[in-house]
Amino acid sequence: MMQTSLFSAEIYEVTDISNKIKSIRSPLFYVGDKYKLMPQLKKLFPENINTYYDVFCGGGSASINVKANKFIMNDMDDKIMGLHKHLQKSSENIHGFIQKMYRLIEDYDLSLSEKGTNAKIEELKKIYGKTYFSKYNKKSYLKLRNDYNKNQSNIDLLYLLLIYGFNHMIRFNSQGKFNLPVGNVDWNKNVTKALENYSFWYNNNDIILSSGLDFETFVESQNIKPGDFLYFDPPYLIAFSDYNKFWKDEEEHRLYTLLDRLSDNGIYWGLSNMISHKGKTNNILLNWSQKYNKYRIESNYISRFDNTIKRSSKEIYVTNYLNGGLV
Numbered sequence: 577m578m579q580t581s582l583f584s585a586e587i588y589e590v591t592d593i594s595n596k597i598k599s600i601r602s603p604l605f606y607v608g609d610k611y612k613l614m615p616q617l618k619k620l621f622p623e624n625i626n627t628y629y630d631v632f633c634g635g636g637s638a639s640i641n642v643k644a645n646k647f648i649m650n651d652m653d654d655k656i657m658g659l660h661k662h663l664q665k666s667s668e669n670i671h672g673f674i675q676k677m678y679r680l681i682e683d684y685d686l687s688l689s690e691k692g693t694n695a696k697i698e699e700l701k702k703i704y705g706k707t708y709f710s711k712y713n714k715k716s717y718l719k720l721r722n723d724y725n726k727n728q729s730n731i732d733l734l735y736l737l738l739i740y741g742f743n744h745m746i747r748f749n750s751q752g753k754f755n756l757p758v759g760n761v762d763w764n765k766n767v768t769k770a771l772e773n774y775s776f777w778y779n780n781n782d783i784i785l786s787s788g789l790d791f792e793t794f795v796e797s798q799n800i801k802p803g804d805f806l807y808f809d810p811p812y813l814i815a816f817s818d819y820n821k822f823w824k825d826e827e828e829h830r831l832y833t834l835l836d837r838l839s840d841n842g843i844y845w846g847l848s849n850m851i852s853h854k855g856k857t858n859n860i861l862l863n864w865s866q867k868y869n870k871y872r873i874e875s876n877y878i879s880r881f882d883n884t885i886k887r888s889s890k891e892i893y894v895t896n897y898l899n900g901g902l903v
């Protein structure tokens with residue numbers, strides 16, 4: 577690791593990024609997940625974590641890829657927490673769950689590329705190129721969406737919507753109805769593998785789900801001790817995403833006040849965030865983070881063959897610990 581002037585005078589750049597180290601993918605395939613960045617982040621996490629708090633857990637990628645004695649996961653989105661709860665319960669017999677999903681896929685007549693293709697799919701491929709899955713699944717997906725919106729207690733249907741929906745996202749309208757269109761994605765071998773990995777992780781670790789609280793209420797409600805570690809991956813103030821829409825300057829300030837308070841109490845934390853994006857700068861973060869350690873995280877890998885590509889975003893990781901000691 578070396579100090580570099582690439583970004584600011586005090587930022588540390590992780591120089592030994594290895595793209596070869598593979599991360600485990602969460603079966604929620606969450607937008608903005610830390611799946612690809614985990615090999616870099618993990619190296620910067622403290623060793624020997626007692627309780628690991630994933631305060632903005634989203635799809636849970638940052639938990640699945642870490643070693644700790646205990647995990648506590650929180651996210652304010654109750655649909656996300658509901659999906660984790662469902663997958664964790666299903667982890668008792670993940671192959672039973674996968675078989676149940678195959679039956680639903682068959683009942684709804686959705687494509688299942690894990691099991692191969694069929695003449696109709698091959699025909700659509702020739703006509704529509706990359707959008708053939710959406711053409712094949714559209715009618716079935718709309719029926720699935722309608723059925724789920726009639727009875728939202730059926731989380732199996734929500735999980736299928738996530739797998740077949742646009743970019744594997746979940747989105748609800750102001751009336752609480754799931755409203756994403758069909759995607760160009762389907763159930764392939766990566767979905768099955770991700771479910772198997774998630775259940776293995778769940779069955780071999782001590783994992784608790786919070787009741788889905790705002791980050792500050794959640795942290796204040798926990799009995800955090802030295803030796804524990806809190807990872808914060810909040811919505812990014814300067815980038816757009818569906819879950820960013822309620823994240824404003826006030827939330828950003830509230831988060832940094834909380835992090836300062838934790839530092840005063842000798843609690844280790846790490847924060848992922850974005851300092852600049854498409855010409856915008858997060859000045860609140862820039863100013864506040866001066867007193868902590870900052871690491872540049874590589875998010876857009878520049879092609880070896882074309883070093884003229886400019887990165888449009890600067891991701892950082894901020895910590896209040898360095899070489900095992902608070903600074």
Ligand SMILES: C[S@@+](CC[C@H](N)C(=O)[O-])C[C@H]1O[C@@H](n2cnc3c(N)ncnc32)[C@H](O)[C@@H]1O
Nearest residue numbers: 609610632633634635636637652653790791809
């Ligand atoms: C960048 S995503 C986290 C991604 C996650 N680390 C992963 O790897 O999948 C940010 C998350 O913060 C959640 N969130 C937004 N506002 C929140 C708040 N006030 N308190 C707790 N969670 C919140 C969103 O629902 C979203 O899942």
